[in-house]
Amino acid sequence: MILEELKLTNFRNYGSAAIRWSPGVNMIRGDNAQGKTNLLEAIAFLSTFVSFRKSAAAELIKKDRDFFLIRSAFTAASSPRTLNVAYSAETRYKIRLDGEEKRRAAPLVGILNTVVFSPDDLMLMKGRPDDRRRFLDGEIVQTAPSSQVIFHRYQKALRQRNAVLKGGFSRAAAELLNAYDLQLAENGAMILIRRKEILERLQPLVRLAHRRITGGSEELRLTYEGGLESFFEKKHPFESWRDGFLERLKAARETDFQRGFTSFGPHRDDIRFFINDDDIRRFGSQGQQRTASLALKIGELELMKGQRGEYPILLLDDVLSELDESRREALISVINGKVQTFVTDTGSEKIFQDAVEYRVKSGEIRPL
Ligand SMILES: Nc1ncnc2c1ncn2[C@@H]1O[C@H](COP(=O)(O)OP(=O)(O)OP(=O)(O)O)[C@@H](O)[C@H]1O
Ligand SMILES: [Mg+2]
Structure with missing residues (x-):
């Protein structure tokens, strides 16, 4: 996938910018706070329709303006395509794919495919479980956008269930919980199936990459840490997880009423990383x-x-x-002529031989 052209209007500190990109490595240089990350954020936004810095869409609008617009031309599967996204508080999202207006963003996630690697990712293993869940769920959504609806339904059922729990126990509350428990269990089971699937596909690729970087001296392993593993039956994954989850929700009801939230489920699960059977979170060095x-x-x-x-x-x-x-060499050998890459750097070090260089200054960008 190649991003050919990007045009920004009122995005972060960019008033208006138009850039044609190299299909190889694009090196974006500039001092601190000039707009380097903002550029990457705009590109990633075309892919997920959210900020990878977790900012709300309204924060991406340039100060004192009332909308932003990102326009792009890219090549996917050898076909030229265009994707434009506008956002304003009043009209919300306006998206055009290949010139055609689209009503919803959700089905368009991953049309433009991106992978972001930022300092936050370096802390993923030791950071918070919700970041690790977000990582995994992000993979699921970018590879299968239609699964987004499952996450939405789960979150909605969870919010509703928690609201009932906060209200305290009553017969009416118990009736309501029966309905929410089922929604939670059905969508939760589907989430677990997809997480298991993606982890099984990711695992060998990550291990291979890790073996290459370490020269085979270390073995990396990822495991899913969920409370419902014991219910899993290979023949009936959905039913076994749904019924298991329902059983646990019923069993936890009293505690959940006391605590005022749902103490159990995929929204509390985690992924763990092991190197040669040692948990990185506890024993891993920074390297x-x-x-x-x-x-x-x-x-x-x-x-x-x-x-x-x-x-x-x-x-x-x-x-x-x-x-x-x-580690750089390992990364470069993967990128090497195959992956269009955008790199930000405050220095002037030449890391990629054939990179096309750009300079960013106060929300303006020009090729060097
Ligand atoms: N909505 C906005 N309107 C105008 N300016 C904004 C907006 N959001 C952020 N900025 C400005 O963008 C600048 C930061 O840009 P960015 O994060 O891209 O910097 P950077 O070049 O990546 O810097 P660093 O090297 O420190 O990472 C800041 O000066 C900030 O004030
Ligand atoms: Mg930055």
């Missing part, structure tokens, strides 16, 4: 964490390549300076 997160990103690239038949666009925000020589 091991970095290697593991790099392997994870390379695995992600390969996963999407396998799924879509072509590599996604890779966005590297401020991570190169965090990687030592051997």
